[in-house]
Amino acid sequence: MLKIMGSHKFFTVFLLSAVTIMIIVSFVFWGIGPKDNPSDIVVAEVGSRKITQQQYWKAYENAERVLREKYGNKEEELKKMNIKEKVLNDLIDRLVLMTAADESGIKITDEELQETIMSNPYFQRNGTFDKGVYERALKLNRITPKQYEDAIREDLLVEKIYKAAGETAELSSKDIEAIAPAKEEGIQLSQALLSAKKDLAVKAYIEGIKRSLKIKINKEQIS
Numbered sequence: 001m002l003k004i005m006g007s008h009k010f011f012t013v014f015l016l017s018a019v020t021i022m023i024i025v026s027f028v029f030w031g032i033g034p035k036d037n038p039s040d041i042v043v044a045e046v047g048s049r050k051i052t053q054q055q056y057w058k059a060y061e062n063a064e065r066v067l068r069e070k071y072g073n074k075e076e077e078l079k080k081m082n083i084k085e086k087v088l089n090d091l092i093d094r095l096v097l098m099t100a101a102d103e104s105g106i107k108i109t110d111e112e113l114q115e116t117i118m119s120n121p122y123f124q125r126n127g128t129f130d131k132g133v134y135e136r137a138l139k140l141n142r143i144t145p146k147q148y149e150d151a152i153r154e155d156l157l158v159e160k161i162y163k164a165a166g167e168t169a170e171l172s173s174k175d176i177e178a179i180a181p182a183k184e185e186g187i188q189l190s191q192a193l194l195s196a197k198k199d200l201a202v203k204a205y206i207e208g209i210k211r212s213l214k215i216k217i218n219k220e221q222i223s
Contacts, residue, residue: 044088045216046095051088053221059089060222084222092215093206094158100209101161108156116152165205166198 040052064083071077101107118129125133138148171179171194179189 013048034215038080041221043218043221044092045214046092047099047213047215049099051091051095056088056091056222057066059091060084063087072158088217092217096209096213097158097161097165098154099213100205101157106157106161106164108153108160112156113153116156126127162202165202166220169194169197169201171197 017131040050040054041048043053044051045058060083063086064078067078067081067083089206116121120129122132123129135145138145173191173194175197176190179193
């Protein structure tokens with residue numbers, strides 16, 4: 001298995017991504033808030049969309065917490081991951097995908113939004129969605145239903161176009177040939193390899209979209 005992985009460049013990409021982790025930026029609870037406050041300091045702009053300093057630091061805190069839970073308080077390892085830079089890049093990529101979704105006419109239906117919210121165990125009682133639990137949870141987190149639902153809609157939109165962009169990736173005959181000797185581990189290896197290739201396809205898609213967008217970054221605001 002190790003020989004196969006070492007001889008195939010996409011396994012190297014997959015292992016690297018497993019160590020540095022693709023930070024999925026979600027604004028549920030910790031990142032929701034007014035978006036048009038004129039007093040907010042802007043960290044980056046992607047077209048007409050903005051990333052405020054407040055949004056950035058909330059995303060950073062969440063990402064750091066997730067990484068510490070996964071890898072422990074290994075300061076040297078966390079430093080190598082360059083969390084600050086990665087969070088900023090992921091936030092920018094998120095806005096690029098949202099812009100691409102708008103231009104492609106991709107939408108999230110009310111039914112999709114409702115299904116996502118009602119299937120969240122956090123809002124259920126005895127396995128069934130409870131509106132009272134939902135409203136109390138939002139109130140405790142100082143979030144209005146509209147703020148929460150707008151944030152969830154954005155997350156679903158990013159997820160939908162991310163999957164669509166990754167669908168272009170597939171295993172080549174060389175990939176399959178490299179995996180074949182693994183036998184029992186072949187399924188897991190093929191899934192890992194395909195996942196890595198999808199990530200690369202999405203990254204290439206994002207970089208292509210960026211060329212047509214005006215992106216402004218103020219790194220001094222997060223230094």
